[in-house]
Amino acid sequence: MKFRQILLDGIWFKNPILVLGIGLCPTLAVTTSVSNALWMTLATTFVLTCSNILVSMIKNIVPPHIRIPIFITIIASFVIIVELTLKAFQPQVDKALGIFIPLIVVNCIILGRSEEFASKNSIVSSIIDGLSMGIGFGLTLVILAFFRETLGANKLFGYTLIPGMEPSLMMIMAPGAFITLGFMLWAMNVIKAKFGNGGE
Amino acid sequence: MIMNRIIKPTIVLAVIAFFASLALSHINRITRDRIDQRILQRKEEALQRVLPGSLGYQIIQKDKKVIIDGKEFVYSVAEKKEADKTFRGYAFLTSKNGYSGAVKTMVGIDHEGKIIAISIIQQSETPGLGARAKEVPSSETFFGHFFGSSNPVDTTANNNNASWFEEQFSGIDTNHKIGILKKGEWRKDNTALATELLAKNSVSAITGATITTKTVTDSIENSMLLLRKAIELENKAVEETAQ
Numbered sequence: 001m002k003f004r005q006i007l008l009d010g011i012w013f014k015n016p017i018l019v020l021g022i023g024l025c026p027t028l029a030v031t032t033s034v035s036n037a038l039w040m041t042l043a044t045t046f047v048l049t050c051s052n053i054l055v056s057m058i059k060n061i062v063p064p065h066i067r068i069p070i071f072i073t074i075i076a077s078f079v080i081i082v083e084l085t086l087k088a089f090q091p092q093v094d095k096a097l098g099i100f101i102p103l104i105v106v107n108c109i110i111l112g113r114s115e116e117f118a119s120k121n122s123i124v125s126s127i128i129d130g131l132s133m134g135i136g137f138g139l140t141l142v143i144l145a146f147f148r149e150t151l152g153a154n155k156l157f158g159y160t161l162i163p164g165m166e167p168s169l170m171m172i173m174a175p176g177a178f179i180t181l182g183f184m185l186w187a188m189n190v191i192k193a194k195f196g197n198g199g200e
Numbered sequence: 201m202i203m204n205r206i207i208k209p210t211i212v213l214a215v216i217a218f219f220a221s222l223a224l225s226h227i228n229r230i231t232r233d234r235i236d237q238r239i240l241q242r243k244e245e246a247l248q249r250v251l252p253g254s255l256g257y258q259i260i261q262k263d264k265k266v267i268i269d270g271k272e273f274v275y276s277v278a279e280k281k282e283a284d285k286t287f288r289g290y291a292f293l294t295s296k297n298g299y300s301g302a303v304k305t306m307v308g309i310d311h312e313g314k315i316i317a318i319s320i321i322q323q324s325e326t327p328g329l330g331a332r333a334k335e336v337p338s339s340e341t342f343f344g345h346f347f348g349s350s351n352p353v354d355t356t357a358n359n360n361n362a363s364w365f366e367e368q369f370s371g372i373d374t375n376h377k378i379g380i381l382k383k384g385e386w387r388k389d390n391t392a393l394a395t396e397l398l399a400k401n402s403v404s405a406i407t408g409a410t411i412t413t414k415t416v417t418d419s420i421e422n423s424m425l426l427l428r429k430a431i432e433l434e435n436k437a438v439e440e441t442a443q
Contacts, residue, residue, distance in 0.1 A: 062212060063204075063212060066212070066213060069213065070212070073213075073216055077223055081223070081227050084227050084231040085227070087231065087235050088231035088238070089234070098301075169408060173329070
């Protein structure tokens, strides 16, 4: 089952953040709340899937030595589409995510998948790869944001959890993100050690 | 050789760039009106908030433009009638670069130079830190929301959709320097802290985001200099026409 393998790769065996270690900047920056993480996931997955489709479509006509500028043009166009659409129809989300939407352009997950997967595989595989990488990215973001929001702001989805409790400021700042990410990597490796590496 | 190395890549890149710009110009045309409308609406709401009709202010002149020291300054004027006296209130949009990007604040000033209210209409500060300048505290708890709350919902906390950071500016005197104290979260019901801050003409900084706090107070002070000059010019013009 090739497609099943692609799907599992994106979510677990080649999880972009925890295994490939790419796309860390938005990961650390937007995970201060779960709803931010969800919107970021949606935006990134959209851009990732659409750019994967296009890159896979034109893979045979692109001269190899100018592939990077072409990929970036495609990615940037989709990012601007997302940005303008959010600005027009979801101004609250646009306000919350601010600069991180335009910064999807430089998210290495997207260029990485175009370069490594979509430019070498069929359109259908590329769609599945885009979706699964997006889900893998999103799951990591949501788990990270869950711990940071509950511990760092004493909130979940913007609602106060325990009235009157003083949250730990460190968790909402950068060190909290690094520490939580470290714990997640540890948990992932423990699970892998126990159930085997699977996949490859 | 030349065909493959130079001409073909150029054509491919040009064709892709052409389609990309075609798509973007279409998206831009679809969304532009709505985006402009949102910005206008946000400005309008902010203006209503800083020169509130509930205090008797009636906006008589919107977006008045004057040139001061070669720079354009835009402000709005409102009037309030109180026992056959007319007081003027002013509102202006001020902007300064904060920790990341411009922080734009709409400020309402009464006839004595005291702040009526402020409203931050645009900022891109760090979420969880500087962005808390705009954060409205939710009186609902998470469990209360999903499992039915027995706590009475605090209706005083959140009636005008302003954050505590914005609310604490009401009553600050712009004729003096606005100080910044690190006192933690300002609360309406914590009258001791509120009066202490007002007596010192100071605001409480957002924890971990003194830069954002300072950006807002600085931008208000800078624009007040311009507003004072604008009012002087206005009075001069009134005198001249009276003569």
